Amino acid sequence: LAGMLESMGSSDVSIFGTYGFTESRCAWGECPTSNDLSSGYHLYPDKEIFEIVDPDTGEVKKEGEDGEIVYTSLDGRASSVLRYRTGDFVKGGITYEPCPHCHRSLPRLNSDITRLSNIKDLQLSKVKGSLVNFNNFSLAMAEVDLVDEWQIELKKKNDDPFEIDELNVYVSIEKECNKEVLEKEIGKQLLFATEVTPNEVIIVSREDMVDRLEIETANKEKRIIDNRPKD
Ligand SMILES: [Zn+2]
Numbered sequence: 001l002a003g004m005l006e007s008m009g010s011s012d013v014s015i016f017g018t019y020g021f022t023e024s025r026c027a028w029g030e031c032p033t034s035n036d037l038s039s040g041y042h043l044y045p046d047k048e049i050f051e052i053v054d055p056d057t058g059e060v061k062k063e064g065e066d067g068e069i070v071y072t073s074l075d076g077r078a079s080s081v082l083r084y085r086t087g088d089f090v091k092g093g094i095t096y097e098p099c100p101h102c103h104r105s106l107p108r109l110n111s112d113i114t115r116l117s118n119i120k121d122l123q124l125s126k127v128k129g130s131l132v133n134f135n136n137f138s139l140a141m142a143e144v145d146l147v148d149e150w151q152i153e154l155k156k157k158n159d160d161p162f163e164i165d166e167l168n169v170y171v172s173i174e175k176e177c178n179k180e181v182l183e184k185e186i187g188k189q190l191l192f193a194t195e196v197t198p199n200e201v202i203i204v205s206r207e208d209m210v211d212r213l214e215i216e217t218a219n220k221e222k223r224i225i226d227n228r229p230k231d
Pocket residue numbers: 030031039042099100101102103104
């Protein structure tokens with residue numbers, strides 16, 4: 001990205017990231033170090049408690065050790081989370097050494113963060129910033145009587161890897177129904193089960209749905225297609 005910006009005429013490009021998740025309603029920033037270095041995300045110890053735990057046992061790890069990021073909000077309003085398991089895995093954990101760039105003594109979270117679902121074969125993934133258990137898609141769709149078969153497609157807007165997530169629901173229906181009613185019902189059930197709303201509901205014929213799901217050709221039907229680039 002830095003190379004691309006420089007080739008377009010920008011000088012002195014510095015890129016730094018932020019880390020955040022919906023449940024925190026907060027984001028943590030890096031210092032603008034040179035592009036081959038990362039200062040890590042600067043935490044706010046007066047506002048929160050970050051812990052790094054073993055994702056299998058829940059045991060709290062020591063400074064600098066790998067593990068799952070667990071978050072407790074200390075000044076949350078209206079709704080707050082306690083020891084919330086983010087589903088994000090950080091290599092190098094948290095360091096308490098002063099930042100080499102700004103010299104502040106805030107704890108810093110290493111920026112080498114991956115989704116746990118990439119590491120273990122868990123049906124858990126971040127969708128639109130919320131951690132979603134994919135099994136809940138099935139529970140939600142089973143509640144919609146109007147739907148015969150369904151498939152959920154996750155993609156990036158305009159297929160651009162830097163864009164936001166989109167969730168499209170393909171459905172086949174047994175009998176004619178009002179599309180608005182159908183969309184509303186699917187939206188309601190998905191929001192209830194996963195806290196994520198669909199971008200679009202697309203009605204297809206049963207034949208198309210059988211093809212999409214690969215019911216007759218694959219061992220297991222393809223209910224959820226994740227077309228987002230793997231990071
Ligand atoms: Zn710093």
